[in-house]
Amino acid sequence: MAQQKVIHFKIRRQDGPDKPSRWEEFDVPYREKLNVISCLMEIQKNPVTSSGKKTTPVVWECNCLEEVCGACTMIINGKAKQACSALIDHLEQPIVLEPLTKFPLVRDLMVDRQIMFDNLKKVHAWIPIDGTYNLGSGPRLAEAKRQWAYELSKCMTCGCCMEACPQVNSRSKFIGPSAISQVRLFNAHPTGEMNKHERLAPLLDEGGIADCGNAQNCVRACPKEIPLTTSLADLNREINKFALDRWLRK
Amino acid sequence: MSITQKPYHFLIRRVHSLLGLVPIGLFLTFHMILNLSARGGPEMYDKVIGTMRNFPGIIVVELIVIFIPILVHAIYGAWVVYTSQSNVLDYKYARNWFYIIQRISGIYTIIFIITHVYLLRFGEASFAALQHFVSNPYGLIFYALGVLLAIFHFVNGLWAFAITWGIAIGPHSQKVLSYALGIVFVLLSAVGLTDLTAFL
Ligand code: SF4
Ligand code: SF4
Ligand code: FES
DSSP, X not given: OOOOOEEEEEXXXXXXXXXXXXXXXXXXXXXXXXXHHHHHHHHXXXXXXXXXXXXXXXXXXXXXXSXXXXXXXXXXXXXXXXXXXXXXXXXXXXXXXXXXXXXXXXXXXXXXXXXXXXXXXXXXXXXXXXXXSOXXXXXXXXXXXXXXXXXXXXXXXXXXXXXXXXXXXXXXXXXXXXXXXXXXXHHHSTTGGGGHHHHHHHHTSTTSGGGOOOOOHHHHHOTTOOOHHHHHHHHHHHHHHHHHHHXXXX | OTTSOOTHHHHHHHHHHHHIIIIIIHHHHHHXXXXXXXXXXXXXXXXXXXXXXXXXXXXXXXXXXXXXXXXXXXXXXXXXXXXXXXXXXXXOOHHHHXXXXXXXXXXXXXXXXXXXXXXXXXXXXXXXXXXXXXHSHXXXXXXXXXXXXXXXXXXXXXXXXXXXXXXSOSHHHHHHHHHHHHHHHXXXXXXXXXXXXXXX
């Protein structure tokens, strides 16, 4: 009888934030059109390593399973991407899975990306429309601009760009390109534009836009193909004017 | 809220970027072009150097236009290097390589400049002194690398400068700029290495 085809995995395991890490290998029976999440589910059903040792199920996160939530982001064969859209048939084996390194580890492949949400708060990445009375409808967005802005709005805070950015690390406070690109999105909106300064000002701080080192990895790592480096350069122009203007008016 | 904020961080980064071009980059270009005079032989070179040195108030000009800007750029640059973390082995993109080479060339250039100034500005500063230094093959390699990496650092820095100051925004303009700067790199390197061949 022909030997059954398997998918070979090498997974970095760690039981908790302060626990040591180790590698474990798994073989998952091959089926067509699997993705990394479906294989992790197979391992969960039967957590036995390729050498036959019983182990704990691998911990990971996922939610949408269609590459829009960003929860399943992990390092797959050296690069950060979404496990749900990483198709086995397109990956080289053994498939090496590791947790993202720029965020605090929770367990195995699960990390805490809270810092990205904190950064969005820092740069006021929203449009305040709450008031004590009805503000009425806002200005319209031209269709061409809406289509353009839609591209920027596709960010799912997944962290691929943070992982790829050499300026995001434990020695630097850089908030990373995604939050900065959101500033461009909200400042482009006719209502959002009214609070432009509230989003530009935090970018002048330590960890702000000036900490970008122009390695341009982010734009290539982004699964949503958001033009991050264009956002950065465009905001550079904006923020230089903003900083100079603010200083001259002091 | 934003009024109480003190954006010194932003300011020092922008000053760092600006100093790289004015005056440091411009000085580098001027310096290399002037040194072409070395091709005219020892007498001509020593004469040019002598004229520069005896310029009234040259030390003040040197301090303001050369030493202080380089010192500020180098010290803050060292901090920039410290806060980076290369991942070029996982993300092998050309720009990522440039990013790391920019940092390596910066460090190398600091070491090179210290040697270079020690040797030629406060040392004898003569044709013979440099000739002696590069007669040793290691000395020659050290010098040639110093010239090339300093030029790389300047030219690649110009690319980042165009982004930092919001001049080249889209990917197309950034790409065209990198090709144009490639030509500048070749031209400046030709000048720099021609300077050096005069001492062989
Ligand atoms: S361009 Fe800036 S934000 Fe993007 S990866 Fe490079 S340093 Fe990070
Ligand atoms: S910008 Fe792209 S890579 Fe970065 S968090 Fe958003 S979707 Fe992910
Ligand atoms: S599960 Fe949502 S992006 Fe993969």
